Amino acid sequence: MTAEAAPRGNRFFIKKSVDQIQREAASNHLKRSLGAVNLVFLGVGCIIGAGIYVMTGAAAAHFAGPAVMLSFVIAGLVCVFAGLCYAELASTMPVAGSAYTYSYTTLGEVFAWVMGWLLVLEYGVAAATVAAGWSGNVVSFLGNFGILIPPEFTTSFVQAVPSTTGTLAFTAGHGFNLIAAFGILAVTSLLVLGVSESASVNNVIVLIKVGVLVLFVGFGFSYINMANWHPFIPKNEGGFTYGIPGIFRAASVIFFAYVGFEAVSTAAGEAKNPQKDMPIGILGSLVICTVLYMLVAAVLTGVVPFRQLGVPAPIALAVDRIGIPWFSILIKIGAIAGLTSVMLILTYGQSRVFYAMARDGLLPQVFATLHRRLRTPWIGTIILGCLIAVAASLLPIEILGDLVSLGTACAFAIVCVSVLWLRRTRPDLVRPFRAPGGWVTPVLGIIGSMVMATPLIADLIMKAGHGDPIPAVILISYIAVGAVIYLAYGLSHSRLAKGLDVLEDDAGPSPPVAMLHGIGEDHAAP
Numbered sequence: 177m178t179a180e181a182a183p184r185g186n187r188f189f190i191k192k193s194v195d196q197i198q199r200e201a202a203s204n205h206l207k208r209s210l211g212a213v214n215l216v217f218l219g220v221g222c223i224i225g226a227g228i229y230v231m232t233g234a235a236a237a238h239f240a241g242p243a244v245m246l247s248f249v250i251a252g253l254v255c256v257f258a259g260l261c262y263a264e265l266a267s268t269m270p271v272a273g274s275a276y277t278y279s280y281t282t283l284g285e286v287f288a289w290v291m292g293w294l295l296v297l298e299y300g301v302a303a304a305t306v307a308a309g310w311s312g313n314v315v316s317f318l319g320n321f322g323i324l325i326p327p328e329f330t331t332s333f334v335q336a337v338p339s340t341t342g343t344l345a346f347t348a349g350h351g352f353n354l355i356a357a358f359g360i361l362a363v364t365s366l367l368v369l370g371v372s373e374s375a376s377v378n379n380v381i382v383l384i385k386v387g388v389l390v391l392f393v394g395f396g397f398s399y400i401n402m403a404n405w406h407p408f409i410p411k412n413e414g415g416f417t418y419g420i421p422g423i424f425r426a427a428s429v430i431f432f433a434y435v436g437f438e439a440v441s442t443a444a445g446e447a448k449n450p451q452k453d454m455p456i457g458i459l460g461s462l463v464i465c466t467v468l469y470m471l472v473a474a475v476l477t478g479v480v481p482f483r484q485l486g487v488p489a490p491i492a493l494a495v496d497r498i499g500i501p502w503f504s505i506l507i508k509i510g511a512i513a514g515l516t517s518v519m520l521i522l523t524y525g526q527s528r529v530f531y532a533m534a535r536d537g538l539l540p541q542v543f544a545t546l547h548r549r550l551r552t553p554w555i556g557t558i559i560l561g562c563l564i565a566v567a568a569s570l571l572p573i574e575i576l577g578d579l580v581s582l583g584t585a586c587a588f589a590i591v592c593v594s595v596l597w598l599r600r601t602r603p604d605l606v607r608p609f610r611a612p613g614g615w616v617t618p619v620l621g622i623i624g625s626m627v628m629a630t631p632l633i634a635d636l637i638m639k640a641g642h643g644d645p646i647p648a649v650i651l652i653s654y655i656a657v658g659a660v661i662y663l664a665y666g667l668s669h670s671r672l673a674k675g676l677d678v679l680e681d682d683a684g685p686s687p688p689v690a691m692l693h694g695i696g697e698d699h700a701a702p
Contacts, residue, residue, distance in 0.1 A: 186284075187285075187667070188285060188286040189283070189286060189287075190284060190670075190672055191281060191284050191285070192280045192672060194268075194269065194281060209448065210447050210448060211447075211448050211449075211453060212452070212453040212456040214457075215453055215454070215457025215458075215460075215461070216457050216461050216464070217382065218457070219440040219457055219460070220386065220461050221385070222440070222461075223433070223434055223437050223465045224382075224385050224389065224468070224514075225385070225433075225514060225515070225518040227430060227432045227433020227435075228389065228433050228469055229309055229313070229489075229491055229514065229515060230306065230308070230309030230489070230490075230573065230577075231305075231309075231433060231573075231577050232469070232472065232476060232485075233476065233485035233489075233490025233491075233493070234485070234490075234574060235247060235430045236426070236473065236476065236477055236482045236485045237482055237483055237486030238486055238574075239416055239417065239422040239425040239426040239429065240418065240422045240423050240425070240426035241407070241408070241409065241418055241482045242405045242408050242410075242473075242477040242478075243408055243409040243423050244426050244430070245470045245474060247423050247426035247427040247429075247430055248427075248430060248466055248469045248470050249466060250423070250424065250427040251427045251428075251431045252434060252465075252466040254427075254588075254627065254628055255431075255435075255437055255588075256458070256459060256462055257617055257618070257620045257621035257624055258588040258591060258592060258621045258624070258625060259437050259440065259458040259459075259462065260455070260612070260617050260621075261591050261592045261595045261611055262438050263440075263611065264595055264607060264610055264611045265278045265591065265598070267450045267454065267608040267609040268598070268605055268607050268608075275291050275590070276291050276295060276532060277532070278291075278594045279594060280536075280672075281594075281598075282593075282594040282601075283590070283593070283594060285538075285670060285673075287590065288536075289666060290658075291590055292532075292533045292538065293658040294586050294587040295526070295583070295587060296526065296529070296583070297579050297580055297584070297654075298435060298580060298583050299522050299523075299526040299529060300523075300564055300567075301564075301567065301576055301580050302432070302522050303360060303523045303564045304356070304360070304565075304567040304568035304571065304576050305432070305568075305573055305577050306518050306522060307353075307356035307357070307359045307360045307519055307564070307565075307568035308353065308488055308568055308571075308572070308573040309488050309489060310355075310359045310512065310515040310516065310519060311353055311355040311356040311359065311568075313492050313508055313511045313512050314359075314512060315330050315489075316489050316493070316496070316508055317492070317509070320501070320504060320505055320508070325355065328350060328351045328352065329353070329354045329355060330354075330355050331351030332353045332356075332568075332569065332571055333350075333570040334646060353568060353570075356568035356569055357568055357569040359516070359519055360561055360564050360568055361561060361565050363516070363519045363523055363561075364523055364557060364560075364561025364564075365561075367520070367552065367557050367561070368550065368554045368557050369552075381513070381514065384510055384513060384514065385513075386468075388506075388507055388510030388511060388514070389468060389472055390468075391503075391507065392472060392491060392495065393471045393472060393475050395500070396475035396476075396494065396495075396498060397475060397478075399479050399497075399498050400474070400478030400479060401479070402478070404477060404482065405477065405478060409423070410422070410482075416631055416634075416635060416638075424631055425631040425635065427628065427631075428578075428628045428629070428630075428631045429577060429578065429581060430469075431581040431584060432580050432584070433465075434462070434465070437458060440461060450609040451608060451609050454609045455609075476490055479494045479497050480494050480497055488573055489511070491507060492511065495507045495508070523557070523564060526560055526564075527553055527556055527557040527560050528553075530543040530553075530556055530560065531543055531544050534556070535671075536670065536671055537671040537672075538662070538665075538666035538669070539661070540665065542555050542556055543555075543556035544556070571650075575646070578632050578635070578647065579650070579651065581628065582633070582651070585625045585626070585629040585632075586625070588621060588624075589621070589626060589629075592618040592621035593622060595611065595618040596618050635647075
């Protein structure tokens with residue numbers, strides 16, 4: 177379908193008009209049916225996931241110690257500012273594609289590509305991170321029944337080991353995490369067949385996840401050894417290992433635990449009263465989850481000495497220390513169920529991001545090819561599932577988690593820049609919700625996102641300087657691959673540059689935001 181003439185100006189910065197965005201989403205009429213309570217519940221369900229089950233232990237063990245509780249507060253504050261910016265854009269352009277689409281409209285195609293490529297870190301690599309944590313919980317659960325899996329099938333090829341320089345060193349090992357790869361391939365198979373979870377099923381999953389953590393806190397408090405909290409802020413041992421630098425480094429790690437909140441902001445098009453309900457949904461869910469996260473971290477570091485928490489399944493380790501067999505099994509079942517659904521929605525979300533990009537011509541059309549009977553982007557989903565499974569089996573959770581947090585921080589910064597840009601260039605747009613504080617809120621969001629990204633980048637440089645280039649090589653290679661794909665394919669195949677709307681197909685437009693967020697939790701699709 178032909179749109180207006182191809183945009184003029186710098187080729188890399190051509191933009192979709194707001195009118196074109198609305199036209200492409202014309203068949204996705206969203207019903208305003210969500211109240212403040214619905215949005216808070218949605219946010220809690222989306223935020224609580226792999227971050228708290230998986231990353232908290234590593235953040236405490238390697239960087240912050242018991243002060244990881246303060247790290248949660250810092251990361252949560254950054255999300256508040258970014259979340260309000262997401263809400264403003266979502267209320268202005270309530271369309272599928274979220275941050276990718278916002279960037280295409282406000283900053284131009286090259287920024288849209290960068291955002292899409294960053295979302296691979298936020299969703300695709302996050303799925304691999306979750307799979308690594310899922311593997312640890314499955315192994316721990318099977319161990320309760322005397323079923324032992326050889327470590328070479330449960331550990332990644334690249335291994336993380338403490339170094340004497342205040343960082344983690346990475347070396348090649350002999351393992352291959354087949355359990356993690358199996359988990360990803362299993363959910364990929366479900367996605368190819370088509371996955372449709374009702375809202376009631378999603379609510380049950382949320383209640384199970386929250387219930388497991390509440391039980392852990394309730395039972396665990398009586399088993400806390402106060403000596404494990406002293407010193408609360410361990411003395412800095414160099415680099416980002418403990419002390420104040422360690423608190424901020426841990427915040428950048430557990431930033432991973434919060435990124436699901438954007439599911440709330442992208443539901444702005446369905447909020448009954450977005451001006452009132454969006455702030456309540458975003459801030460309410462962040463406050464609830466921050467308090468719960470701090471309580472879980474308190475029990476975790478109180479039951480197990482923090483230096484011993486650097487494992488893929490820290491909560492499973494803590495319940496084993498508590499020593500109540502039935503309680504241990506219950507907690508692990510809840511964690512496995514929660515992480516399984518998280519893997520599902522992460523992989524689902526990534527396939528839909530690529531689906532949207534392929535329909536714009538920025539990726540090969542294979543990612544937008546739908547199965548005639550199943551109506552799913554099956555080829556693209558299989559390709560992504562295989563790539564994510566390989567990453568989960570080869571890379572340790574420490575590298576994966578850092579890549580996710582870095583990609584998410586950069587994506588949040590771009591969203592905040594988009595708010596400032598759109599306010600300047602299109603002040604006439606109707607904004608059902610406007611982030612309070614004028615320009616201060618998006619600026620604080622940008623600063624906060626950079627605060628989260630800086631320790632990650634500094635750590636990469638520090639590792640490379642001490643002869644451990646693996647994380648930096650992975651990141652640079654990732655950036656290079658993205659640049660090559662855009663220059664070699666996207667630049668010449670962009671439908672916007674040709675004056676065309678998105679690729680038409682017989683299945684209609686990409687799935688609406690409400691659908692993507694109604695079936696999952698942590699890191700719901702954009």
